[in-house]
Structures are given as structure tokens and as C-alpha cells.
Amino acid sequence: MPQITVDYSTSLDMTDSFDQEGFARALHETVVEIAAARPQACKTLFRSGSTAFAYADLEREPHAVVHVTVGLLAGRTEETKAKLTETVVELLRKHIEPVDGGLHLSAEVRDLDASYRKFEA
Template sequence: MPQITVDYSQTIGPAFDRDGFARALHEATVEIAAAKPEACKTQFRPSAYTAFGYEDPDEQGHAVVHVTLGLLAGRTDETKAKLTEAVLELLRKHIEDETGIVLHASAEVRDLDPSYRKF
């Protein structure tokens, strides 16, 4: 815990500083949600195909990034909201796309199910 996944349109791959984002996200998660640094784990999953509205996907005018943070239960709604706002701000800082692609970024913090186990 926390389990973090970052799904993103691969079209922004070159513009996405994943190393810097992960480090900053782990620091924010420790500070805001009282996680342990060694417990922070992030997986990046590029999507080869992104569809947006009625746009022809071949135009690649839009890109999507969605970050999901799974935390053990017990954080307040205020803590979760503060963390999602921090995630969005970090995405702004770590994605520098100069190609004119419209970026759609979102984040959510969810409680891990009580059945969650790790080794």
C-alpha cells in the first residue's frame, strides 16, 4: 500500500516525465496520506489506442491520463481530495506536450478492499 496505477495515452509518452512524476507522487502520498515511502508502488500503463468523443482516433488530438491510488481504509474524504488535487497538479508539472494535444487528466483515491494482501 499504496497501490498506484497510471493509465495514459501512449501519444504523450515522450512528453511524460514518469520518473519525476512517480518520485513526486510518492513524496506527496507520504506527506498527505501518511504512507510509508517504501510502500509506494506505481505502475505506468500506456494505452496504444485512445478514443475521445466523436473524434477520429487517428487524429490523436486528445490524450487521457487517469491515476488511481488504492490506500488502506481510514483516510478522511478531505485527505483523499487533497491527494487527488496534488496528483493533478503534479501531472501538470510532469507532462510537457508541445504538440497541441488536448490533455484530459483525472485522479481518484479509493480504499483497498479488506481482502487486500501482499507479500
């Protein structure tokens, strides 16, 4: 049951530099392989939003930021989570072309809280 969220700068919406579908497919295969998730359980939500980057003037120096959060049911080792995190960043690098001004990519893998519940229809 991975709950995957990809938050990214709206500036990437204006270009073809982010292959979201290709990234999601590769990410799901990776989560199945590394974290032993079921393929049909993989879900990814892409959320576009405004970006503030340090003290840069975004008009003159636009930056793109992408952060991926992978929430897994508890039980994976720290080594598994670290390997998955590193692989997610590598996949981002393969599926996002460099953009003017800079690109910041990050990822985290965390355990879902014990209160996590879901409904599917």
C-alpha cells in the first residue's frame, strides 16, 4: 500500500520537461521491486504548486522543485527505505530534463501512521 505524492513547481507545467507518466510507471515498478508492494496497490498523486526558493528572484532565476513522499505500511528496514529513496531521486533525474535557473529534487520514504485507513470502491 504505497501512498505516493509528488509535489512539484508550477513552472514544470509550462514545459514538457517532466515525464510524469513515465516517472510514475518506473516508480511503481521500483516500489514493487524494492519494497515488496503489490503493483495494483501503487497510487501516485501529482500536485502542482507555487515555489519559493531561498532568497532568489524567481523572475530572473526561476527554479523548479520536485519532492516525492512515499508512505508505506510499517515493517520495511531502514536499508530498504534508504535504497528506495535513493532510487526515487535517480528516477526523477531520468524523467525531468534540466530547466533554466535550477532544479531541486528530493524524496523521502516514511511509515504510514498506525491510524491509516483506506476505502476503495
